Amino acid sequence: xxxxxxxxxxxxxxxxxxxxxxxxxxxxxxxxxxxxxxxxxxxxxxxxxxxxxxxxxxxxxxxxxxxxxxxxxxxxxxxxxxxxxxxxxxxxxxxxxxxxxxxxxxxxxxxxxxxxxxxxxxxxxxxxxxxxxxxxxxxxxxxxxxxxxxxxxxxxxxxxxxxxxxxxxxxxxxxxxxxxxxxxxxxxxxxxxxxxxxxxxxxxxxxxxxxxxxxxxxxxxxxxxxxxxxxxxxxxxxxxxxxxxxxxxxxxxxxxxxxxxxxxxxxxxxxxxxxxxxxxxxxxxxxxxxxxxxxxxxxxxxxxxxxxxxxxxxxxxxxxxxxxxxxxxxxxxxxxxxxxxxxxxxxxxxxxxxxxxxxxxxxxxxxxxxxxxxxxxxxxxxxxxxxxxxxxxxxxxxxxxxxxxxxxxxxxxxxxxxxxxxxxxxxxxxxxxxxxxxxxxxxxxxxxxxxxxxxxxxxxxxxxxxxxxxxx
Amino acid sequence: xxxxxxxxxxxxxxxxxxxxxxxxxxxxxxxxxxxxxxxxxxxxxxxxxxxxxxxxxxxxxxxxxxxxxxxxxxxxxxxxxxxxxxxxxxxxxxxxxxxxxxxxxxxxxxxxxxxxxxxxxxxxxxxxxxxxxxxxxxxxxxxxxxxxxxxxxxxxxxxxxxxxxxxxxxxxxxxxxxxxxxxxxxxxxxxxxxxxxxxxxxxxxxxxxxxxxxxxxxxxxxxxxxxxxxxxxxxxxxxxxxxxxxxxxxxxxxxxxxxxxxxxxxxxxxxxxxxxxxxxxxxxxxxxxxxxxxxxxxxxxxxxxxxxxxxxxxxxxxxxxxxxxxxxxxxxxxxxxxxxxxxxxxxxxxxxxxxxxxxxxxxxxxxxxxxxxxxxxxxxxxxxxxxxxxxxxxxxxxxxxxxxxxxxxxxxxxxxxxxxxxxxxxxxxxxxxxxxxxxxxxxxxxxxxxxxxxxxxxxxxxxxxxxxxxxx
Numbered sequence: 001x002x003x004x005x006x007x008x009x010x011x012x013x014x015x016x017x018x019x020x021x022x023x024x025x026x027x028x029x030x031x032x033x034x035x036x037x038x039x040x041x042x043x044x045x046x047x048x049x050x051x052x053x054x055x056x057x058x059x060x061x062x063x064x065x066x067x068x069x070x071x072x073x074x075x076x077x078x079x080x081x082x083x084x085x086x087x088x089x090x091x092x093x094x095x096x097x098x099x100x101x102x103x104x105x106x107x108x109x110x111x112x113x114x115x116x117x118x119x120x121x122x123x124x125x126x127x128x129x130x131x132x133x134x135x136x137x138x139x140x141x142x143x144x145x146x147x148x149x150x151x152x153x154x155x156x157x158x159x160x161x162x163x164x165x166x167x168x169x170x171x172x173x174x175x176x177x178x179x180x181x182x183x184x185x186x187x188x189x190x191x192x193x194x195x196x197x198x199x200x201x202x203x204x205x206x207x208x209x210x211x212x213x214x215x216x217x218x219x220x221x222x223x224x225x226x227x228x229x230x231x232x233x234x235x236x237x238x239x240x241x242x243x244x245x246x247x248x249x250x251x252x253x254x255x256x257x258x259x260x261x262x263x264x265x266x267x268x269x270x271x272x273x274x275x276x277x278x279x280x281x282x283x284x285x286x287x288x289x290x291x292x293x294x295x296x297x298x299x300x301x302x303x304x305x306x307x308x309x310x311x312x313x314x315x316x317x318x319x320x321x322x323x324x325x326x327x328x329x330x331x332x333x334x335x336x337x338x339x340x341x342x343x344x345x346x347x348x349x350x351x352x353x354x355x356x357x358x359x360x361x362x363x364x365x366x367x368x369x370x371x372x373x374x375x376x377x378x379x380x381x382x383x384x385x386x387x388x389x390x391x392x393x394x395x396x397x398x399x400x401x402x403x404x405x406x407x408x409x410x411x412x413x414x415x416x417x418x419x420x421x422x423x424x425x426x427x428x429x430x431x432x433x434x435x436x437x438x439x440x441x442x443x444x445x446x447x448x449x450x451x452x453x454x455x456x457x458x459x460x461x462x463x464x465x466x467x468x469x470x471x472x
Numbered sequence: 473x474x475x476x477x478x479x480x481x482x483x484x485x486x487x488x489x490x491x492x493x494x495x496x497x498x499x500x501x502x503x504x505x506x507x508x509x510x511x512x513x514x515x516x517x518x519x520x521x522x523x524x525x526x527x528x529x530x531x532x533x534x535x536x537x538x539x540x541x542x543x544x545x546x547x548x549x550x551x552x553x554x555x556x557x558x559x560x561x562x563x564x565x566x567x568x569x570x571x572x573x574x575x576x577x578x579x580x581x582x583x584x585x586x587x588x589x590x591x592x593x594x595x596x597x598x599x600x601x602x603x604x605x606x607x608x609x610x611x612x613x614x615x616x617x618x619x620x621x622x623x624x625x626x627x628x629x630x631x632x633x634x635x636x637x638x639x640x641x642x643x644x645x646x647x648x649x650x651x652x653x654x655x656x657x658x659x660x661x662x663x664x665x666x667x668x669x670x671x672x673x674x675x676x677x678x679x680x681x682x683x684x685x686x687x688x689x690x691x692x693x694x695x696x697x698x699x700x701x702x703x704x705x706x707x708x709x710x711x712x713x714x715x716x717x718x719x720x721x722x723x724x725x726x727x728x729x730x731x732x733x734x735x736x737x738x739x740x741x742x743x744x745x746x747x748x749x750x751x752x753x754x755x756x757x758x759x760x761x762x763x764x765x766x767x768x769x770x771x772x773x774x775x776x777x778x779x780x781x782x783x784x785x786x787x788x789x790x791x792x793x794x795x796x797x798x799x800x801x802x803x804x805x806x807x808x809x810x811x812x813x814x815x816x817x818x819x820x821x822x823x824x825x826x827x828x829x830x831x832x833x834x835x836x837x838x839x840x841x842x843x844x845x846x847x848x849x850x851x852x853x854x855x856x857x858x859x860x861x862x863x864x865x866x867x868x869x870x871x872x873x874x875x876x877x878x879x880x881x882x883x884x885x886x887x888x889x890x891x892x893x894x895x896x897x898x899x900x901x902x903x904x905x906x907x908x909x910x911x912x913x914x915x916x917x918x919x920x921x922x923x924x925x926x927x928x929x930x931x932x933x934x935x936x937x938x939x940x941x942x943x944x
Contacts, residue, residue, distance in 0.1 A: 014642060021644040023633045031637075039638045121617055130613050133823070134606040141602050145593055147793045161495045165503075166511045170486065172493040180652055180817035187816050213815040321619045322822030343685040344659050345652035349821060350794030351605070 011040050012050040019059055019070055026072035030060065098435065099208050102420065105429040112461050113449060115429035117257055117405040118317065119291075120452035123375050125368055129320060129359065136354040144351050150342045152178030152327070153353035159360035160327050167302035171311065171329045177338050178327045178348045182287045185312035185328035186250065187213055188344070189283040192336040193310070194219055198247035201240060203232055205407070205436030205445070207257045210250055210285070214438075221438045222246060228398065231256065231263035234270055241278040248281050254297045255288035258407045258436055258447040260380075260400025262297055269303040276306045281333065283310045287326075290318040290369055292402035293377040307331030315356060317403070318369060325352045376404050376450070383450040386459060390466025404451040409444060414472045416446040422468050428461055483512050484522040491531055491542055498544035502532065570907065571680050574892065577901040584933050585921060587901035589729055589877040590789065591763075592924035595847050597840055601792060601831065608826040616823050622814045624650030624799065625825035631832035632799055639774035643783065643801045649810050650799045650820045654759045657784035657800035658722065659685055660816070661755040664808040665782070666691055670719035673712060675704055677879070677908030677917070679729045682722055682757070686910075693910045694718060700870065703728065703735035706742055713750040720753050726769045727760035730879045730908055730919040732852075732872025734764055741775040748778045753805065755782045759798075762790040762841055764874035765849040779803030787828060789875070790841060797824045848876050848922070855922040858931060862938025876923040881916060886944045888918040894940050900933055 018024055031039065036047045051068055054060045062068050106116050137144045151157065151174075161173035179185040194200060196218035202210055204223035214221050222245055225233045232251060240246050253263040253271070263271070275282050286299045290313075301311040310333055314326025325348065330337040341347075359365040380400050387397045387408060394411040410416065416432040423430050433445025452458060490496055503511065508519045523540060526532045533543050577583050609616045623629065623646075633645035651657040666672060668690035674682055676695035686693050694717055697705045704723060712718050725735040725743070735743070747754050758771045762785075773783040782805055786798030797820065802809040813819075831837040852872050859869045859880060866883040882888065888904035895902050905917030924930060 010640075014638065014640070018634075018637055018642055021633070021642065021646075023630070023637070023642065023645055041638075121614060124617070126613050126617050130609045130616060133609055137602045137605055141598050142593060144602060145596070145598050145792055145794050158495070161493070162490075165490055165495070166486065168482075168486070170490055170493065170495065173495060174493075180821070183815070184817035216811050216815045320617055322617050324817060324819070324821040339688050343655070343688045344816065345656040345796060347796070349652070349796040349824060351823070352821060 007042050008046045008049045008053075011036075011042060011046060012053050014040075015050060015054060016057075016059065024070045026070050028070050029066075030068045030070065032067065099212060102431060102435055105424055110427060111424075112428045112458070113452070114461075114465075115431050115449060117403065117447070117449045118321065118451050119372060119376060119404055122453065123372055123451070124319065125364075128364070129355070132358055132364070133351065133355045136358050137351055140354065144354060146350065148178075148347050148350050148353060150177075150338060150347045152176065152348060153350060153357060155361070156353045156357040157327075159357050162360075163296075164302065167298060169301075169303060169305050171301065175329045175331065175334055176327055177330065177334070177341055178325070178353060179312075179314075179341065180324045180345065180348055181316050181326040182285060182312050182314035183209065183213075183326075184341075184344075185310075185314070185326050186210070186283055186285055187217075188337050188340045189310040189312060189328060189330065189333070190214075190217060190219065190248070190250070191340055192330070192333045193248045193281045193283070199245055201237065201246045201249040201251075203251060203256060203259075205258055205433065205442050206250075207252070207285070208431075208435045211435075211438055214250075223437060223439065223441075224249075226256075226259060226261070228259075229261060231261045231267060232271065234267065234274060237271070238274060241274065241280060246278075246280055248283060249275065250283045250285065251300070252285045252288065253300045254286055255292050255400065255402025257288060257403060258405045260398050260403060260405055260407060262292055262401040263300075265298055265303075268298065268300040272300050272303045272305075272309060276308050279308070281308050281310060284312060286311060286313045287317050288403040289313065291373060291376055291404075293373050294401075295373070297402070301329065304331060307333075310337070315365075318372065319359075319365065323352045323355070324349075325356055373402075375453070376402070379452070379454055380404060380406060380450040382454045383448065383462070386454070386462040387448075387466070390463050390470075392466075392470045395469075400450075404449055406448045406450050408446050408448060410446070410469055412444050414444050414469060416444060418472065419446060419469055423465060426464060426468070428465055430465070479514050480518045480521045480525075483508075483514060483518060484525050486512075487522060487526060488529075488531060496542045498542050500542050501538075502540045502542065504539065571684060574903060574907055577896055582899060583896075584900045584930070585924070586933075586937075587903050587921060589875065589919070589921045590793065590923050591844060591848060591876055594925065595844055595923070596791065597836075600836070601827070604830055604836070605823065605827045608830050609823055612826065616826060618822065620650075620819050620822050620825060622649075622810060622819045624648065624820060625822060625829060627833070628825045628829040629799075631829050634832075635768075636774065639770060641773075641775060641777050643773065647801045647803065647806055648799055649802065649806070649813055650797070650825060651784075651786075651813065652796045652798065652817065652820055653788050654757060654784050654786035654798040655681065655685075656816075657782075657786070657798050658682070658755055658757055659689075660809050660812045661782040661784060661800060661802065661805070662686075662689060662691065662720070662722070663812055664802070664805045665720045665753045665755070671717055673709065673718045673721040673723075675723060675728060675731075677730055677905065677914050678722075679724070679757070680903075680907045683907070683910055686722075695909060695911065695913075696721075698728075698731060698733070700731075701733060703733045703739060704743065706739065706746060709743070710746060713746065713752060718750075718752055720755060721747065722755045722757065723772070724757045724760065725772045726758055727764050727872065727874025729760055729875060730877045730903075732870050732875060732877060732879060734769055734873040735772075737770055737775075740770065740772040744772050744775045744777075744781060748780050751780070753780050753782060756784060758783060758785045759789050760875040761785065763845060763848055763876070765845050766873075767845070769874070773801065776803060779805075782809070787837075790844065791831075791837065795824045795827070796821075797828055845874070847925070848874070851924070851926055852876060852878060852922045854926045855920065855934070858926070858934040859920075859938070862935050862942075864938075864942045867941075872922075876921055878920045878922050880918050880920060882918070882941055884916050886916050886941060888916060890944065891918060891941055895937060898936060898940070900937055902937070 033047045037044045061071050105111050157176045164171040199220045199222050201222045225236050301309045311329040396409040398407045420432045431447045433442030505519045509516045534540050629648045636643040671692045673694045697708050773781045783801040868881040870879045892904045903919040905914030
């Protein structure tokens with residue numbers, strides 16, 4: 001008797017905890033009496049006793065012939081007052097937390113998405129690509145099921161190498177390692193060539209994701225100034241290299257985010273030669289390279305005779321973010337990066353690799369890029385017009401050479417964190433300039449996503465945003 | 473004239489290099505004259521001039537109306553004599569390289585796969601699962617396209633939390649982070665709780681993948697003895713903890729690979745309490761937990777009141793390796809692991825998460841597991857019989873409680889690296905015992921995969937393998 005009562009208390013307690021933690025939410029059906037008796041290895045009577053108790057407590061309700069359902073509690077505890085599940089560890093307050101706060105509104109579908117830089121889904125051939133996804137898994141189920149080589153699916157690597165056909169120094173197929181997106185490629189590269197405490201040169205301003213990686217991995221950042229319309233200042237970089245301040249570089253040379261510049265080929269070549277002279281590796285983030293308006297641009301990697309450039313790219317911006325498919329060509333760091341990839345997650349999932357090799361083989365991806373470049377070019381041009389029309393006098397906006405990020409410099413007295421909060425009240429999401437550098441420079445700048453078609457609603461939103469900044 | 477000749481030499485050189493590096497292999501068609509003239513931004517005449525040169529060199533051949541094809545070279549250079557693309561960096565010779573050598577034969581389809589521990593594809597509902605994969609992307613294309621939250625796809629996390637319904641301390645949905653397989657979960661965990669030079673306690677013998685991770689990440693390993701049929705020796709672990717030797721543990725408590733033991737619940741609870749007393753975190757690799765023959769076994773995590781256990785699991789062994797889908801419940805280390813996940817690859821791909829949430833919601837996965845457990849139980853039992861029938865007297869084989877790894881201890885004078893090489897000559901792949909510990913103990917042990925149905929051919933293979941060991 002004692003034993004039985006103990007059992008039923010235990011099982012009730014666990015069900016109560018599951019409901020409290022949200023594993024079963026109000027309106028959801030619990031497993032049947034029979035299933036629960038199997039799961040907990042107790043008698044059916046014990047489960048019925050639990051149900052009576054939890055029903056008396058108002059947590060569940062039994063409906064004859066339908067089953068037992070979780071009931072909405074009368075006074076739901078707001079999430080923020082829930083006590084933490086475990087004692088929390090002390091962590092440093094960091095820039096990445098600030099950045100994550102600025103990213104938060106992205107999740108709300110009702111907010112105009114001018115924050116995250118990403119081409120709108122409506123520019124993408126969603127249904128055709130997913131149909132091909134279905135085709136490749138139907139055509140080769142056995143292949144889709146298993147692991148690929150750690151370096152990737154051979155047919156994909158073959159296609160990726162071919163992209164370098166016109167590089168003065170082409171990328172060899174056996175140099176390529178397929179990754180879970182460009183971020184994984186960059187992170188593996190940083191782990192391969194730097195250690196905590198090392199210094200990584202970055203452009204100023206740069207992509208905030210790069211800053212988060214550096215911070216979380218305990219690397220220091222050294223900002224290299226950029227020259228409007230030209231790119232990274234090679235003389236400033238040269239100085240830093242001569243001083244021995246730089247352990248590695250993390251740069252974009254094509255449609256750089258957020259500035260939108262594409263460096264000239266001669267500048268790219270000089271950059272690579274400069275780094276080779278100092279034997280400092282460069283991680284090249286070429287994620288926007290495929291969107292350069294005037295067609296495929298050479299990356300700095302194309303001039304990499306010594307294998308010092310770790311090239312990183314993905315299909316997340318140019319096609320499908322949810323695929324999480326990227327690649328790296330690490331040159332002389334190939335062996336270490338392949339090793340880190342294997343211990344990180346063995347290999348990249350097979351079906352996405354089959355999909356992309358098909359889309360590259362058929363020329364579908366290349367045709368899609370031509371359309372995408374055209375759309376992004378006209379959208380960014382129109383958005384620049386709207387900014388010039390509505391923003392306060394003294395506002396400057398860089399005309400991008402690719403991608404969909406617009407970098408806006410407002411008059412010096414305007415703090416764009418204020419703009420961020422005021423815009424958010426009007427359900428508009430933008431990114432303040434301060435998150436694009438570790439020193440929180442660029443306080444009067446902001447970045448706007450021009451990834452969506454310019455509808456009358458968007459024109460009206462831009463007018464409101466302009467008015468808001470004019471009032472400051 | 474000079475300029476033109478220079479151009480054509482450059483383009484020819486690049487095409488020649490592409491062919492040499494294998495971007496275009498013999499029999500493959502080159503892009504059209506028109507396409508190449510666009511790619512290289514030169515005239516059609518220049519491309520035709522290149523073609524004439526490369527054809528004269530015997531590298532390509534033009535077929536009227538079909539196009540230009542790469543020709544098989546008369547004296548192909550064997551891959552091994554190709555000069556390295558870049559100057560190589562010095563690296564330490566390591567156990568992981570040895571292990572990778574032992575894994576190599578896995579790739580050859582004509583070899584009997586007794587090496588890698590993995591249930592055979594024929595035990596898996598390949599077509600039904602891939603059909604569901606197609607269904608979920610068809611039903612919700614927009615959702616499949618984009619990123620999920622860094623912690624994962626909410627419906628999947630919900631289902632994963634529910635698996636802990638009968639745990640004394642259930643896993644909360646908000647504690648879960650979805651990963652690219654179990655390996656990523658373990659690697660993020662190791663990075664979260666240890667630093668290079670730290671010491672990680674492991675079972676002896678243990679999964680060689682754990683040893684590779686520790687080595688590549690520069691962590692030291694401390695072997696904790698195991699008691700046959702019981703699992704990790706808690707008294708030995710206690711001693712090591714008292715001496716302050718252990719910074720973290722990496723253990724499997726269910727169907728441990730390679731020994732096949734499942735620890736008793738009371739032992740699991742004691743293990744967790746012991747670690748909590750010493751405030752040492754434990755990474756739990758539960759990848760074989762779903763295959764425990766007598767039904768779902770509790771992991772040590774089920775007793776984790778203090779959040780010191782970082783639970784890691786995936787669907788790679790129990791369903792589909794190529795999905796690369798796993799998860800972790802990191803307890804008090806949740807925040808750091810989520811941070812590392814975000815900088816590693818932002819989030820896990822969306823379609824596999826949609827697939828697995830559907831298979832869990834519908835009960836398909838659970839029904840599949842029941843069948844899989846039955847198959848593995850009877851296969852391993854039959855393989856144990858075959859070993860007892862054919863291997864030399866004095867051979868011991870542990871009867872596994874789950875999974876499909878069989879750990880065989882041969883008479884002491886037998887070196888299983890010799891067995892490995894001799895078996896390979898007979899086109900049979902096994903794993904020698906030496907790769908299951910950092911000290912290369914277990915020289916007379918070997919691990920055999922019992923993941924495939926026991927056909928007459930397999931029976932014959934086992935007889936040959938037994939004969940081979942008897943002759944030593």
